[in-house]
Amino acid sequence: MAKYDLxxxxxxxxxxxxxxxxxxxxxxxxxxxxxLLPLMKELKENPSYAFDMLTNxxxxxxxxxxxxxxxLVSLPLNHLLMVKVRVEDKENPAVxxxxxxxxSAIWQERxxxxxxxxDFTGYPGHPTRILLDxxxxxxxxxxxFQWEGGRE
Amino acid sequence: MRTQTYILNMGPQHPSxxxxxxxxxxxxxxxxxxxxxxxxxxxxxxxxxAELRTYPQVIPYxxxxxxxxSMLMNWGYVAAVEKLMGIEVPERAEYIRVIVGELSxxxxxxVAVGTYSVDIGGFTGFLYCFRDRERVLDLLExxxxxxxxxxxxxxxxxxxxxxxxxxxxLDKFLHDLPSxxxxxxxxxxxxxxFQARTKFVGIIPPDVAVNYGLTxxxxxxxxxxxxxxxxxxxSVYDRFDFEVPxxxxxxCFDRFAIRIKEIRQSARIIRQAVDGLPEGxxxxxxxxxxxxxxxxxxxxxxSSKGVFGCYVVSDGSTxxxxxxxxxxxxxxxxYLEKLLEGWKIADVIAILGSLDIVLGEVDC
Numbered sequence: 001m002a003k004y005d006l007x008x009x010x011x012x013x014x015x016x017x018x019x020x021x022x023x024x025x026x027x028x029x030x031x032x033x034x035x036l037l038p039l040m041k042e043l044k045e046n047p048s049y050a051f052d053m054l055t056n057x058x059x060x061x062x063x064x065x066x067x068x069x070x071x072l073v074s075l076p077l078n079h080l081l082m083v084k085v086r087v088e089d090k091e092n093p094a095v096x097x098x099x100x101x102x103x104s105a106i107w108q109e110r111x112x113x114x115x116x117x118x119d120f121t122g123y124p125g126h127p128t129r130i131l132l133d134x135x136x137x138x139x140x141x142x143x144x145f146q147w148e149g150g151r152e
Numbered sequence: 153m154r155t156q157t158y159i160l161n162m163g164p165q166h167p168s169x170x171x172x173x174x175x176x177x178x179x180x181x182x183x184x185x186x187x188x189x190x191x192x193x194x195x196x197x198x199x200x201x202a203e204l205r206t207y208p209q210v211i212p213y214x215x216x217x218x219x220x221x222s223m224l225m226n227w228g229y230v231a232a233v234e235k236l237m238g239i240e241v242p243e244r245a246e247y248i249r250v251i252v253g254e255l256s257x258x259x260x261x262x263v264a265v266g267t268y269s270v271d272i273g274g275f276t277g278f279l280y281c282f283r284d285r286e287r288v289l290d291l292l293e294x295x296x297x298x299x300x301x302x303x304x305x306x307x308x309x310x311x312x313x314x315x316x317x318x319x320x321x322l323d324k325f326l327h328d329l330p331s332x333x334x335x336x337x338x339x340x341x342x343x344x345x346f347q348a349r350t351k352f353v354g355i356i357p358p359d360v361a362v363n364y365g366l367t368x369x370x371x372x373x374x375x376x377x378x379x380x381x382x383x384x385x386x387s388v389y390d391r392f393d394f395e396v397p398x399x400x401x402x403x404c405f406d407r408f409a410i411r412i413k414e415i416r417q418s419a420r421i422i423r424q425a426v427d428g429l430p431e432g433x434x435x436x437x438x439x440x441x442x443x444x445x446x447x448x449x450x451x452x453x454x455s456s457k458g459v460f461g462c463y464v465v466s467d468g469s470t471x472x473x474x475x476x477x478x479x480x481x482x483x484x485x486x487y488l489e490k491l492l493e494g495w496k497i498a499d500v501i502a503i504l505g506s507l508d509i510v511l512g513e514v515d516c
Contacts, residue, residue, distance in 0.1 A: 004384055052362050056450070056461050058476040069463065071450060071478075075362060075378055082450065104365025107486035115199070131192035131515055140200050141474075147200075 006081045010048060017042065030084040037096045043072060043081070044101050050074045051081065054098065057108035059116045061143045066093045066118055087118065097123040115141040157185050160497070164193050168271050168501045171511025177492075177500065184500060187492040189485065194515035202475040207233055207442040208307060210475065215301035217479060218513040220263050223256035223292070224455040225513075226305035228477070231386070232462035233307045233442070236449035244432040245309035246388045250425045251322075252295055252304060254418040258329075259288040260456035261411040261418075264508040268408050269340045271505035272349050277340040284332050287325050294318045307442055309435035322426065329419045333412055341409055350404040354491055354503035357402060364487040367480050368458025369410045370507055374402030380454040392424045404506035411508070443470050457481050457508060481513040 005027025015021050018039050020032035031039050043051045056071035066087040073080055087093040097120035098105040109120045113127035117139030120127050129136065138145050163174035172193035178186040198217065202210045214229045215222040227249060234241060241249075266281025289299045294315055296304040304311050340346055356366065358374040371378055379396045381389040397413035399406030444466040452461040458480025465474040484507055492500055 053365055055365060055367075055452070055459060056463065056476075056478040058463055058478075060465055060474045069450075071461070071463075075376065078383055102365065103360070103363045103490075104483055104486060107483065108365075111482075129192075131195040133192075140197055145200075 004078060004080050006049070006079045013048075014039070014042070024084065027080055028082045028084065030086065033085050033087065033095050036083075036085050037098070039083070040070075040098055040101055043083075049081075050076050052076070054102035054104045054108075057098075057105060057112065059112045059118055059141075061116065061141065063143075064088070064090075066090065066116070068095050068112070068118060070098075092119070093117070094119040094121050096121050097127075099123055115139055117142060155180070162500070164190075168505060169511070170267060170505075170509065171514075173509075173511055173514070175488075175492075175500070175504075177497065179497060182497045184492045184495055184497065187489045187500075189488050191482075191485065191511070191514050194511045196516070198516050199475050199477065202472055204471065206470045207444070207472060210472065211305060211307075212301065212303045214477075215303055216512055217477065217516055218260070218455060218457060218460075218481065218510045219300060220510055221256040221260035221456040222300065222302045223252045223304060224260075224453065224460060226303065227253055228451065228453045228455065228460040228462045229475075230305045230307050231453055232449050232451040232464045233444065235451045236444045236447060236464055236466060237307070237438075237442075239308050239436050239438060241309055241387075241436055242433045243388070243430045245434045245436070247425050247429045248310050248314060248434060249305070249387060250389070250392075251314070251422055251429075252292060252302075252310075254422045254425075255288050255291055257456040258415050258418050259285050259292070261415050262288070264411050264456075265336055265340065265408065265415075268505045268508070269346070271501050272346050274340060274343065274346060277336065280332075280335060280339060284329075287321075291318065291322055291325065294321070306435060308438035309433070313434050319426065322422070326419050326423055330416065333416055336412055341412065347405060349498075349502055350408060350506070352401065353404045353499050354495065354506060355401060355403045356487070356491065360487070361402065365483045366458070366487060368455070368484070369414065370407055370458065370484050372396065373399030373406035373410050375399055380452060380459060386451075386453060388425075389421075391428070392421045394420050404502050407506040407508075441470060443468070452478070455480055457510065457513065458484060477516060479513045479516055481509040481511075482516070485509050485514055 018035050020035050022030045043049045051072040051074045053073045055073050059068045068085045070083040110127045110130040112118050114129040157178050157180045160177045163169045164172040174190040176188040198213045214225040217225045262281045262285040266278040269277030293299050296302040356374050358376045361371050361374045375398050382396050394417045397410050399410050446468040448465040450463045452459050461478030463476040467473040
């Protein structure tokens with residue numbers, strides 16, 4: 001898959017524009033949550049990137065932070081990029097919403113909010129639960145979620 | 153005259169939702185003003201359950217997402233784990249994966265075509281599709297011993313080699329398939345009432361489809377060429393000669409018709425894969441205990457409903473730290489609320505059916 005990752009020279013250009021951008025590997029970058037929205041806007045609207053589809057949006061609960069993961073695809077240029085945002089605040093995690101850029105963020109952000117409990121600032125209205133019932137307490141994909149049952 | 157809108161609840165127990173799915177419709181007469189989709193009735197927390205299982209133990213859970221194309225769900229998951237561990241899958245296994253994967257795609261599209269015919273009111277077409285799907289299930293049963301939840305893929309290959317009786321049965325099926333497709337086209341696609349109900353209904357413009365992350369036949373019906381098997385070939389798809397059917401108008405009719413065309417193309421791929429099937433092992437050399445190194449991988453495959461992705465994070469133990477599935481049905485459904493606005497209540501069924509969702513996958 002490596003040959004479809006965003007070319008390194010294009011990643012370097014991004015680094016100049018966004019000081020918080022950090023290259024984590026081939027086709028994987030991390031950015032601060034303050035610069036997430038401007039970076040995504042650039043990636044979508046600049047024709048040399050042309051990332052017109054946000055394919056995947058998910059989050060991971062690490063011991064010291066949450067990480068929100070975005071997978072972007074450019075259909076015209078056929079390249080890929082994974083963007084990550086670390087959220088240090090484990091009490092009230094929040095990242096900017098990308099609904100203004102991609103429609104596919106609307107349901108995926110709701111899913112992350114529902115299962116992982118990460119708030120998306122700027123989401124039209126407020127993200128609501130999508131898979132679980134409104135009355136459900138907690139966010140099951142968090143590592144500290146206490147659940148009954150299982151195999152034992 | 154003063155008028156007011158009213159709320160009509162559709163589902164969750166409604167046959168045309170193909171599962172348990174609810175839509176709350178706000179109607180002005182019989183025109184939809186606003187629609188609210190309520191999924192989640194089949195949510196089992198597969199992503200959470202996976203965190204307490206070993207890597208191979210997750211495979212049967214993937215069967216239960218898109219249960220109409222379980223082989224492809226298996227494939228997406230093992231592809232991510234193999235990428236994480238850097239496993240090279242033997243050629244014979246790759247060819248077998250293509251054969252059973254495309255058979256699964258045919259089975260899934262036959263359900264889509266058949267049930268869509270029922271949604272529009274034609275029961276006969278449904279029976280023909282299910283009659284022929286039975287033959288695909290028989291073939292997959294020979295391979296895996298199961299008719300629905302196959303769990304046939306393994307990390308590094310497939311569970312078992314193809315049995316000898318598989319080949320003549322497959323040959324006969326592939327021989328009959330083009331004429332069967334002609335039969336569906338004659339019965340359903342060419343039907344005047346069917347066309348009146350579906351043509352220029354529920355149009356999705358190409359730029360909107362891309363923006364909302366739609367993939368699979370739903371995106372290609374809008375004329376966007378995006379099929380991972382073609383644009384970013386994985387496995388051995390670059391060795392086969394096939395076409396990617398595209399739609400023109402992005403309406404319900406195109407989304408329906410494209411699936412029959414894809415069945416024909418899948419048959420072409422299977423024929424080539426069977427002819428070129430190399431000898432050799434069906435499993436890579438993998439450790440007895442699967443313990444991927446610390447790290448993460450995201451892999452995508454082209455499922456029957458669209459791009460199926462799997463994101464796996466490993467902490468170096470025998471159990472995945474986090475698994476996320478990018479389910480095409482879920483993301484395709486994200487546009488439904490907007491799509492329904494302005495259409496009549498009878499079109500709601502036509503539009504929902506044309507998206508071909510599987511609730512096991514939507515709710516995960």
